Amino acid sequence: MAGNGELSGELGKEEEDSENLFEFGDDLELNQFDGLPYSSRYYRLLQERKTLPVWKYRHEFMTLLENNQILIVSGTTKTGKSTQIPQWCAEFCLSAQYQHGVVVCSQIQRRQAVDLALRVADEMDVNIGHEIGYSIPLETCCSNDTILRYCTDDILLREMMSDPLLEQYGVVLVDQAHERTVSTDVLLGLLREVLLQRPELRLVVLSAPPTPETLLTHYGSVPRLHLEAPSAGEVIHSSSSSSESFYSALRLALEVHRSREPGDVAVFLATEQEVVCACNIITKEASRMSVSLGELLAVPMCSGHAGICPPVTESPQMSRRIFVSCSQLEDLFWSVDSIAFVIDTGVEKRLVYNPRLRASSEVIRPISKCQAEMRKQLTGSTGKCFCLYPEDVQLPAEIHPRILESNITSTALFLKRMEAAGVTHCHFINRPDPEGLMQALEELDYLAALDNDGNLSEMGIIMSELPLEPQMAKALLASCEFDCASEMLTIAAMLTAPSCFIEPPVGMLTEVMRCHMKFQHPEGDHFTLINIYNTFKRSQREPYFSQEQWCEQYYLCCAALQTADAIRSQLSDVLKRIELPISEPAFGTKTNALNIKRALLAGYFMQMARDVDGSGNYFMLLNKHVAQAHRLSAYGAKAQKLGLPEWLLFHEYSLTDNSIRTLTHISPHAFVQMAPQYFFCNLPPSESKEILQNILDRDRTGIPKAKTRPEPKTETQESEAQERCVLQ
Incomplete structure (x- = not known):
């Protein structure tokens, strides 16, 4: 890209200049993204950004991004990768005058997409909804001026239906790739084909360590940047596994509060139902405690009935928060610096789909090493992590890909739509189960979404326009005929x-x-x-x-x-x-x-x-x-x-x-x-x-x-x- 060679060489000078400006209080430097003078808050936040572990890799990252089409970055929640790297990618696209497009960063949680966009807009000293934006289901906050957009992975996939080569983007970041959701796996599979047709496009994959081996080998020999994590605090393992880990975790959380040691608590349970139940129990127990212990607040960190997580605010004085969460939500704690205690039950409950019975069942299984390490890092170097499982327990190396245990009928319909749009290959990291794939195609055939040649029919094209499961999409389309829409x-x-x-x-x-x-x-x-x-x-x-x-x-x-x-x-x-x-x-x-x-x-x-x-x-x-x-x-x-x-x-x-x-x-x-x-x-x-x-x-x-x-x-x-x- 034009001008990239000069960009990395000037980084040191830019940082030195910004430090001098901050020191002498000169706010006359103009923001390169909106042309307005920087505010004093920008320089204060810049000093905070420079303390993040990711900051010392800035020059190396920009050099790798300039010279490579694909880059894999691994780092824990507290390294700052999800806020800083997208900003650097925006600078990279700016250096080329956006001739190849702007920046999009996918997330798996809608709440995190919003929170990250708000934080980055603050750090870049620009307006949310203008230079920085976000798109989540049922809500969009961006404009034609947006140069960096956070969105959920399913939103980015639907965008590919009308823009299969993502031609409006110069850099695509796929965050939380280690979670291996269906949408993220499909996105990574399609992007491999898109990269072949768009050699100027850059792909940055953000993952938590240890980066899954299947993810590393998916794109072949590509540069990998590993961010050193802050040192973890004291880790205390249970001597034996217990089937009553739910109640053990709650008892331990209440004991921490009674100990009067400062700091908030994060509790990781198996399901959202347990999260809601735990918050009710903690609230009830807190009402019986002595006022001298201070206020105890239970904060559910799960999708809940509203489909979003509650925003995390500063804890009032003389109070302690107990954040209660479940699997796949470790990254939501990126902005919470007050956690001093983590209580990890070490298990999660997943829905596993059986294609023969066309039904899902709940399966309790251990969390992965990746999730366990992320949770240990949340306390910082002075906190404590209580693992309610033995130290020698064998945890799976990677999170099990959800595409192997989900109903993929909707995915099959989407991929058929992408074939019609010209992206004919999806290079899966893990190919779906053949039986599940055949059942999905059979169901689409029954719904008249496929023609006699197995291609998408006119009905299938209309069904794919609706953000619904195929069966519900067909029922809704039929209702237009039966006058009950x-x-x-x-x-x-x-x-x-x-x-x-x-x-x-x-x-x-x-x-x-x-x-x-x-x-x-x-x-x-x-x-x-x-x-x-x-x-x-x-x-x-x-x-x-x-x-x-x-x-x-x-x-x-x-x-x-x-x-x-x-x-x-x-x-x-x-x-x-x-x-x-x-x-x-x-x-x-x-x-x-x-x-x-x-x-x-x-x-x-x-x-x-x-x-x-x-x-x-x-x-x-x-x-x-x-x-x-x-x-x-x-x-x-x-x-x-x-x-x-x-x-x-x-x-x-x-x-x-x-x-x-x-x-x-x-x-x-x-x-x-x-x-x-x-x-x-x-x-x-x-x-x-x-x-x-x-x-x-x-x-x-x-x-x-x-x-x-x-x-x-x-x-x-x-x-x-x-x-x-x-x-x-």
């Missing part, structure tokens, strides 16, 4: 957002269930979600209650419902952009209910189940397993006395508790009309399939149809019940 937009948004149902507190199950019963619809859970959303929207017009108060009254999560509202607006905009009709709301009528079911069947015909014995044991047609309705469903254990429908459509099946969730009553006649014939033919043999085949034969011959089992209500009664159940 308004209702299906609500269902899609509610099922894409975090669950709006709050887990009942201890002893409150009956009260919570009673509140939720007010929204239940006789046709099933999909209709119940519409009831909840519509009533939530009407609460905005309530003069005496805020939305938060309304949600508290009904034990619903306000943040989740607000997220669903934002998702619905986004999906509505996509439908308008691709010129698909959105029908007027007609919820509560019999015709509308039938149309909603048809639209659901267009996407979820693979997820049908039949009650084989009248007692709630549902036989799933596709995998021949028997499961029960989830306890929080309208057809759960509490509702069995009301009579259970014989045939149900379900949204998901969980192996962990062997339950089917989000259920709606579907007639078998509607199923045989909507399910593709070649899917029906491939269903494994069963009594349920024979019943459906008889119905199909009767439909073809015109013989009067016979019900497979007496229905609990007549159609007239069902219609009247629908009208009554829609909250006014």
Whole structure:
């Protein structure tokens, strides 16, 4: 790139000049990014930046970036790599007058993308949303002047659909590559092909040490820069592993507070559910402690109901914070300097997808060496890290790639879209499981997303435009044909957002269930979600209650419902952009209910189940397993006395508790009309399939149809019940 040879040679002079300017208080030097004089705060932050471990590698990094297309940098959370290296890349692009593009840096956590952008804008003395910006799901803060943008990895992937070669960028940084998320792995695989077509593009991969060997070998012999980490504090291992590590961690955290030793505490647990439970316990215990110990605050560091992590602020005087987190969130502590104690349970809970059963189950496993080392570094040189596992325990060397244990149907649809855009190869670091890949392609074929040659069909192209799972995308598109798009937009948004149902507190199950019963619809859970959303929207017009108060009254999560509202607006905009009709709301009528079911069947015909014995044991047609309705469903254990429908459509099946969730009553006649014939033919043999085949034969011959089992209500009664159940 033009001018790069001079850049690295002038770095020493620039630093010396900035130091002299800071010393004499001369603020006349102009910011190279916006042309305005630097503020005094810029020079104060510059002195802080120079104390970061990454700073002494600045000259070496710029030289490597100038002379190489790919560069791998490894460093822990506290080295400053995620804030400083993107700034240096922006200087690199500026030296070439942005003729090859600007800088983008991907993150796996939306909260971190926002926080990093805010911090870097402050350090560079520019305005957020102008020179520095961010893009996360449902929120964008950038402009045409943005030269450095932080975004989530899935946002950058969707951007490649319209700009497959990322031609607006001169440098792409992929941060947290060691986490091996599906989106990050796909991004790294596609970038290898993009780099071949764009030799001027630079790729910087940021990872935590030890850098995974599979990541190092993926790009061949490329330069690697290892940042020395600050010295870790005292590490104390448990003498034995304990199945009660959750309670051991909480007891230890409370003991630290009672010891009066200064500093905040970070506790790493296995799941987000444990994080929420732990915060409730700590808050309850803190209320019983002596005031002389100071205030104790529990801070959950997890995606939670709102899908974002809470911002980290300064701790008030005479108080101690206990940050409670789980796996994949170590990097969120980059800006927290007050942690003196780390309590690590050493385990994590992951969802592992079984392609044969088309379901996920929870698996508890040890964390990796990489995660363990990152957690030890958080205390600094004077703190303590309590590892609740023996020192000689064998931890996995790397984090297991999520692409090997996830449902990759959405990934397969995206890769088919990229093939159509001209990027025909994705060089996977670890290739997906062949069985899982074949199942994903089979599912796309059933959904008519592929043509006879296995390429993306016109339907598949439209489905890929929607930020939804393929089945939900197909159902939403079908709703435009069945004049129920308004209702299906609500269902899609509610099922894409975090669950709006709050887990009942201890002893409150009956009260919570009673509140939720007010929204239940006789046709099933999909209709119940519409009831909840519509009533939530009407609460905005309530003069005496805020939305938060309304949600508290009904034990619903306000943040989740607000997220669903934002998702619905986004999906509505996509439908308008691709010129698909959105029908007027007609919820509560019999015709509308039938149309909603048809639209659901267009996407979820693979997820049908039949009650084989009248007692709630549902036989799933596709995998021949028997499961029960989830306890929080309208057809759960509490509702069995009301009579259970014989045939149900379900949204998901969980192996962990062997339950089917989000259920709606579907007639078998509607199923045989909507399910593709070649899917029906491939269903494994069963009594349920024979019943459906008889119905199909009767439909073809015109013989009067016979019900497979007496229905609990007549159609007239069902219609009247629908009208009554829609909250006014």
